[in-house]
Amino acid sequence: MQRELLASHTQTPRQASAILIANPTSGSYINNRQQIETTVRFLQEHGWKARLELTQQQGDARRIAREAVEQKQDVVVAIGGDGTINEVIQELANSETALATVPSGTVNVWAREVGIPLDNTKARDVLLHGVTRRIDLGQVNDNYFLLMAGVGLDGEVTHAVEKKSAKRLGILGYLLVGLWKTLTYKGFRVHLILDGEQEIKTHAMQIVVGNTQLYGGAVKYTWKAKCDDGLLDVCIVRSQGFLSTVLVTLDLLLHRHRRRQWVRYEKCRELQVQTRHAIAIQIDGDPLSFTKKHGENATVFKIIPQALKVIVPKQGPIDIFAHDPME
Numbered sequence: 665m666q667r668e669l670l671a672s673h674t675q676t677p678r679q680a681s682a683i684l685i686a687n688p689t690s691g692s693y694i695n696n697r698q699q700i701e702t703t704v705r706f707l708q709e710h711g712w713k714a715r716l717e718l719t720q721q722q723g724d725a726r727r728i729a730r731e732a733v734e735q736k737q738d739v740v741v742a743i744g745g746d747g748t749i750n751e752v753i754q755e756l757a758n759s760e761t762a763l764a765t766v767p768s769g770t771v772n773v774w775a776r777e778v779g780i781p782l783d784n785t786k787a788r789d790v791l792l793h794g795v796t797r798r799i800d801l802g803q804v805n806d807n808y809f810l811l812m813a814g815v816g817l818d819g820e821v822t823h824a825v826e827k828k829s830a831k832r833l834g835i836l837g838y839l840l841v842g843l844w845k846t847l848t849y850k851g852f853r854v855h856l857i858l859d860g861e862q863e864i865k866t867h868a869m870q871i872v873v874g875n876t877q878l879y880g881g882a883v884k885y886t887w888k889a890k891c892d893d894g895l896l897d898v899c900i901v902r903s904q905g906f907l908s909t910v911l912v913t914l915d916l917l918l919h920r921h922r923r924r925q926w927v928r929y930e931k932c933r934e935l936q937v938q939t940r941h942a943i944a945i946q947i948d949g950d951p952l953s954f955t956k957k958h959g960e961n962a963t964v965f966k967i968i969p970q971a972l973k974v975i976v977p978k979q980g981p982i983d984i985f986a987h988d989p990m991e
C-alpha cells in the first residue's frame with residue numbers, strides 16, 4: 665500500500681507511516697517546539713501513522729533512521745538542520761524510506777534549496793501535498809553527503825569551529841573563524857583526477873564538490889548542479905591571495921558571471937583528490953576527516969545516482985532538478 669500512498673501528483677493528501685526525528689539542540693528548535701507537537705497531531709489527524717522521537721546526543725538521529733528503514737517506514741521527517749539530515753541520509757540511502765524535512769536548524773540549506781518553507785505550519789503542508797523525487801547522493805570515505813563536500817578552507821573552518829567555543833556563537837562563530845582562516849590560510853597543492861582520465865594539478869584554496877547548488881544558504885559555488893543528474897559538480901577556487909579570495913566570495917555571493925574567471929568548474933562521476941599534506945574535509949557543513957597524504961591512496965568522491973527518495977514542494981524551484989518527480 666505504501667508505494668501508492670507516496671505517489672503524490674493527485675490532490676489527495678499523502679498518508680504514510682513516519683518517524684519524526686527532532687534534534688532539540690538544532691538552531692531554531694526552541695522557537696518551534698510547540699509547532700513540532702502540533703505537526704505530529706496534524707499528521708495523525710490526516711491518517712498518518714506518525715510518532716516523534718527526540719535525539720539525546722549526536723548519532724541518535726542516524727540510529728533512529730536505521731530503525732525506521734528496518735521497520736519499512738514510508739518517511740523519516742528530519743526536524744533539525746542539515747547536520748541532522750546528514751545523519752538521517754546515512755541510513756536512508758538506497759532504501760525505500762523517503763526523507764522529509766520540517767526545518768529547525770540554523771541555516772537549513774536543503775530546505776532553502778528545494779523551497780521547503782522555514783515556517784513550520786507551511787512546511788507541514790509539504791508532507792501531505794509535496795512530490796516524491798529520487799535524487800543522487802555524494803559519497804566520500806563511506807559517508808554520504810546530500811549537499812556538498814569541501815576540501816581546504818571550509819574544511820579548516822568547520823574543524824576549527826568544532827574544537828572551539830565559537831560553535832556556541834552559531835553563524836557568527838563560523839563567520840569569525842572563517843574570516844580568521846581566510847586571512848591566514850595558505851592553500852594547498854592538489855592533484856585531481858576526474859573519472860579516471862582528466863588530470864588537474866593546481867594550488868587551491870578551496871574545492872567544493874556539490875550535489876546541490878546553495879552553499880551556506882547564500883553562496884553558490886556549484887551553480888550548475890542538478891541533484892538528480894548522476895553527476896558531481898566540482899568548483900576549484902585557486903589560491904591567489906587574500907584579496908582574490910574575498911573577491912571570489914563576493915562574486916559567488918552576488919551570483920555574478922565574473923565568478924567564472926576565478927574558479928575552474930567541472931562535472932564528473934568520480935573525483936580523486938591527492939594532496940601532499942592532510943587537508944581538512946567537511947560534508948554538509950560538518951567536519952569529516954582529512955585527505956590522505958602524499959604516498960597514500962587518493963581520497964575518492966563519488967556520486968551514487970538515485971540513492972535517496974525525498975519529499976519536496978510541488979511548486980518549489982526546479983532548476984535544481986534534471987528530471988520530473990516520480991509517478
Ligand SMILES: Nc1ncnc2c1ncn2[C@@H]1O[C@H](COP(=O)(O)OP(=O)(O)OP(=O)(O)O)[C@@H](O)[C@H]1O
Nearest residue numbers: 690691719720721744745746747748769770771772
Ligand atoms: N541531541 C543532540 N545533542 C547534541 N548534538 C546533536 C543532537 N542531535 C543531533 N545532534 C547533532 O547536532 C549537530 C547540529 O544539528 P543541526 O545541523 O540539525 O542543527 P543546526 O546546526 O542548527 O542547523 P544547520 O546545519 O541547518 O545550520 C549535528 O551534527 C547533529 O548530528
